[in-house]
Amino acid sequence: MSSDEHTRELLVALAGNPNSGKTTFFNQLTGARQHVGNWPGVTVERKEGICERFGVRFRIVDLPGIYSLSAYSQEEIIARDFLISGGVDVVINVVDAGNLERNLYLTMQLLELGQPVVIALNMIDEAEKRGRHIDFQKMSHLLDVPVVPTQARIGTGLDEVLSKAIEIAADRNRKQPRATRYHPTIESEINALEKALHFPQHCPLPPRWLIVKSLEGDEDALNRLTIWSADGQAARSKIETARKHLEAHLGESLDAVIAHNRYGFIEGLLHEVVTLKAPREIATLTEHIDQLVLHPWLGIPIFLALVLLTFELTFGVGGILSHALERQISALATYLTNVLPAGPVRSLLVDGILSGVGGVLVFLPNICIMFAAISFLESSGYMARAAFLMDRLMHAMGLHGKSFIPMLMGFGCNVPAIMATRTLESFQDRLLTVLVLPLMSCSARLPIYILFAGIFFPKHGALVVFSLYLLGILLAVLSGKLLRKTLFSDTMSAFVMELPPYRLPTLKGTLLDVWDRAWIFLSKAGTVILAASVIIWALGSLPWGVAFGSEHSIAGKIGKLLAPIVAPLGLDWRAAVALLFGVAAKEIVVSTLRILYSTQYATAGASGVEDTISHSFTPLTAYTFMVVSLIYVPCIATIAVVKRETGSWKWTAFVTSYTLCLAYVIGLLIYTVGRLLGLG
Incomplete structure (x- = not known):
C-alpha cells in the first residue's frame, strides 16, 4: 500500500x-x-x-x-x-x-x-x-x-x-459513509440481488454499488458484476429481470428514479445543514457585473475591447521585454562571430541555431503576457460569459453554442482545443467544430504576426494582430455555416452554459498557467525548432561552396519550384520555403525566414534581419503573408489530433485541403484588391 x-x-x-x-x-x-x-x-x-x-x-x-x-x-x-x-x-x-x-x-x-x-x-x-x-x-x-x-x-x-x-x-475501522437510500421497492430488490448474486467475501468493489450502477444501465459496471459474481453471465439476466420489474412497478425509467432519489437525499441534507439568512436587497457583485458584460448591446463590444486590450499589452509591455531579449541574443551572435573562425561551425551556430531558435525565443515575453491575460479572464469567470454572449451568433453561423469554448481554447493551441470538442454531445456538432478549429489563430502563429506587424505596422501592430484574430473567427463561423448547409444536417442540440461567480484570480495560479504555456514553448524551441533550424541551415548551405541561403542552395531550389505558386500572392521563394517548413510547427516559419534572409541585403549599419525582410516585403505583401500563415495547412500535431478525434483519414485530408485552398483564395483576394487600391 x-x-x-x-x-x-x-x-x-x-x-x-x-x-x-x-x-x-x-x-x-x-x-x-x-x-x-x-x-x-x-x-x-x-x-x-x-x-x-x-x-x-x-x-x-x-x-x-x-x-x-x-x-x-x-x-x-x-x-x-x-x-x-x-x-x-x-x-x-x-x-x-x-x-x-x-x-x-x-x-x-x-x-x-x-x-x-x-x-x-x-x-x-x-x-x-x-x-x-x-x-x-x-x-x-x-x-x-x-x-x-x-x-x-x-x-x-x-x-x-x-x-x-x-x-x-x-483508520482501518472507519465507519462506512452514509449513502443514499432509495425507494423501498428498489432497496428491497438491491438486498435480494446482493444475496442472489453470490459475491466473494472480499469483492474488489462494493456489491451494492455494482448492483445500483447495473440497474441504472451502466454497461461497464454490469460487465464487472458478471465477472465478480459467482453466477457469471446468469447475473446479467437477473439484473435485467429486476430492472424490468422495478420499472413496471414504479412506472418510469429506473435510472431517472435513482437520480431523483439521490437529489431527494441531497435536498433533505441541505435542509438540515444550510441556513438561509435574510435575502439582501442589494444585488451581488456578480449580478452587477453581469448586467454590464451580458448586456444585449454592450456585451460584445466589451468582449472585443478586452481582446484588443490583451493585444495592446502583448505588443506594448511584451515588445519592450522582447527587444531587450533580442539585444542579448544579437550580442551573443556578435560575440560568436568575433571569436569563432569563419566556417561551417560558426555558420551553424550563428546563421542556423541563433537565427532560428533565437529568432523565436525573442517572442517568449509576448506569449507569456498574452497567456497571463487569457488566464486572468478565464480564472475570473469572464470567459464563460464570453461563450454565453457568442451562443446566439454561433447558432446563426451554423455552429453549436458550446463550440465557442474550444474556439477560445484555440487561441492557445489548436490541439487541446480539438480535444475539448468532446464536450459536444452530438457527433455532427463535434466534427463540424473540429473542421473549423484550425482557422483559430493559435499562439504558434503569434511570432509571425509580431515579426511582420513590428516591421511594417509599428504604430498599429495591436490592431493588425487583432484584425487577424477576428478574421480567423469570421472565417471559422462562415465555414461552419457553409458546411452545416452542405455536408451536415441543419439541426443542433441545445446548449446550457454554466456561469460561475466572478473570482479574483490568484497571482500564483496565473503564474503557474503562464509557466505551463511557457514551458511548452521552450520545450518546442529546444526540440522541434532546434532540429528544424539545423535542417534549414543545412538546406541553405548545401551543396558546399554556394552562398548561404541563395537560390543555388537546396533550399533555394525547393523555393524556386514553389515560387510560381506564391508569385500571384506577391511572395518570393523564401516565403514559400518558410510556409512549407511551417507545416511542422508554425513557429518554424519565423526561424526559416530569419535563416534565409540573414545574408540578404546585408548593409553596413543594418540593425538586423528585420531590415533585410523589409527589403523583400511591402506592407501589403506582409499582411497577405500573415493571412496565409493564419489559414493554410494546420501543423503536424493538429493534423494528427484531427485524425485521432474524427477517426477518419477522409476528414483529415478534407481539413488539410480546404484550409490550403481557402488560404490561397483569401491571400490572392487581399493582394489583388490591395494592388487595385494602390496599396502595393
Missing part, C-alpha cells in the same frame, strides 16, 4: 465538478511540483503533483472535472477507472459551497463507491456572501465523512483537509 508507515506516502485523487475550484486547490497544494501528461491511451490531460505536510508525502492526481460517475463521457470513464483501480488511498472531493445541490450529486456517488472521502467545502466565503450558512460539522456527522470549509484561492483550510486525509487513510 502507498500508505505504508515506512514510505509515508498517500495517493490522493482530487475529484469535483468543473468550476468547483479544484484546479486552484491542486495548484495551491503542489505549486510548481506538478507534472502534466496524458492519461494512458487517450488525449485527456492528466495532472499529477507532489506536496509534503505533517511528515507525509502526498501524491495528488487532479482528475478531470465531472458531474457524475456515469460511464458516458471520456472524462467520467477516466475518473471512475482511476477511483476503482484500487490504488487510491483517499479521495478529496472539492465541492463548490455555493452550488451544493449540483456538486453533492457527485459526492453521493463517491460515498456509494465506499472510498475514504474528505469533503472540501470550497469557496465557503462566497456562499456566506450569498446568505448561505453551512453547518459543516453537522454535515460531517450526517454523512459520516470529514467535511472541511476551504478557500483554495488563498489557501485557507487546505492543511486541515490533508490532516483529515491522513486520519481517514490510517
Whole structure:
C-alpha cells in the first residue's frame, strides 16, 4: 500500500465538478511540483503533483472535472477507472459551497463507491456572501465523512483537509459513509440481488454499488458484476429481470428514479445543514457585473475591447521585454562571430541555431503576457460569459453554442482545443467544430504576426494582430455555416452554459498557467525548432561552396519550384520555403525566414534581419503573408489530433485541403484588391 508507515506516502485523487475550484486547490497544494501528461491511451490531460505536510508525502492526481460517475463521457470513464483501480488511498472531493445541490450529486456517488472521502467545502466565503450558512460539522456527522470549509484561492483550510486525509487513510475501522437510500421497492430488490448474486467475501468493489450502477444501465459496471459474481453471465439476466420489474412497478425509467432519489437525499441534507439568512436587497457583485458584460448591446463590444486590450499589452509591455531579449541574443551572435573562425561551425551556430531558435525565443515575453491575460479572464469567470454572449451568433453561423469554448481554447493551441470538442454531445456538432478549429489563430502563429506587424505596422501592430484574430473567427463561423448547409444536417442540440461567480484570480495560479504555456514553448524551441533550424541551415548551405541561403542552395531550389505558386500572392521563394517548413510547427516559419534572409541585403549599419525582410516585403505583401500563415495547412500535431478525434483519414485530408485552398483564395483576394487600391 502507498500508505505504508515506512514510505509515508498517500495517493490522493482530487475529484469535483468543473468550476468547483479544484484546479486552484491542486495548484495551491503542489505549486510548481506538478507534472502534466496524458492519461494512458487517450488525449485527456492528466495532472499529477507532489506536496509534503505533517511528515507525509502526498501524491495528488487532479482528475478531470465531472458531474457524475456515469460511464458516458471520456472524462467520467477516466475518473471512475482511476477511483476503482484500487490504488487510491483517499479521495478529496472539492465541492463548490455555493452550488451544493449540483456538486453533492457527485459526492453521493463517491460515498456509494465506499472510498475514504474528505469533503472540501470550497469557496465557503462566497456562499456566506450569498446568505448561505453551512453547518459543516453537522454535515460531517450526517454523512459520516470529514467535511472541511476551504478557500483554495488563498489557501485557507487546505492543511486541515490533508490532516483529515491522513486520519481517514490510517483508520482501518472507519465507519462506512452514509449513502443514499432509495425507494423501498428498489432497496428491497438491491438486498435480494446482493444475496442472489453470490459475491466473494472480499469483492474488489462494493456489491451494492455494482448492483445500483447495473440497474441504472451502466454497461461497464454490469460487465464487472458478471465477472465478480459467482453466477457469471446468469447475473446479467437477473439484473435485467429486476430492472424490468422495478420499472413496471414504479412506472418510469429506473435510472431517472435513482437520480431523483439521490437529489431527494441531497435536498433533505441541505435542509438540515444550510441556513438561509435574510435575502439582501442589494444585488451581488456578480449580478452587477453581469448586467454590464451580458448586456444585449454592450456585451460584445466589451468582449472585443478586452481582446484588443490583451493585444495592446502583448505588443506594448511584451515588445519592450522582447527587444531587450533580442539585444542579448544579437550580442551573443556578435560575440560568436568575433571569436569563432569563419566556417561551417560558426555558420551553424550563428546563421542556423541563433537565427532560428533565437529568432523565436525573442517572442517568449509576448506569449507569456498574452497567456497571463487569457488566464486572468478565464480564472475570473469572464470567459464563460464570453461563450454565453457568442451562443446566439454561433447558432446563426451554423455552429453549436458550446463550440465557442474550444474556439477560445484555440487561441492557445489548436490541439487541446480539438480535444475539448468532446464536450459536444452530438457527433455532427463535434466534427463540424473540429473542421473549423484550425482557422483559430493559435499562439504558434503569434511570432509571425509580431515579426511582420513590428516591421511594417509599428504604430498599429495591436490592431493588425487583432484584425487577424477576428478574421480567423469570421472565417471559422462562415465555414461552419457553409458546411452545416452542405455536408451536415441543419439541426443542433441545445446548449446550457454554466456561469460561475466572478473570482479574483490568484497571482500564483496565473503564474503557474503562464509557466505551463511557457514551458511548452521552450520545450518546442529546444526540440522541434532546434532540429528544424539545423535542417534549414543545412538546406541553405548545401551543396558546399554556394552562398548561404541563395537560390543555388537546396533550399533555394525547393523555393524556386514553389515560387510560381506564391508569385500571384506577391511572395518570393523564401516565403514559400518558410510556409512549407511551417507545416511542422508554425513557429518554424519565423526561424526559416530569419535563416534565409540573414545574408540578404546585408548593409553596413543594418540593425538586423528585420531590415533585410523589409527589403523583400511591402506592407501589403506582409499582411497577405500573415493571412496565409493564419489559414493554410494546420501543423503536424493538429493534423494528427484531427485524425485521432474524427477517426477518419477522409476528414483529415478534407481539413488539410480546404484550409490550403481557402488560404490561397483569401491571400490572392487581399493582394489583388490591395494592388487595385494602390496599396502595393
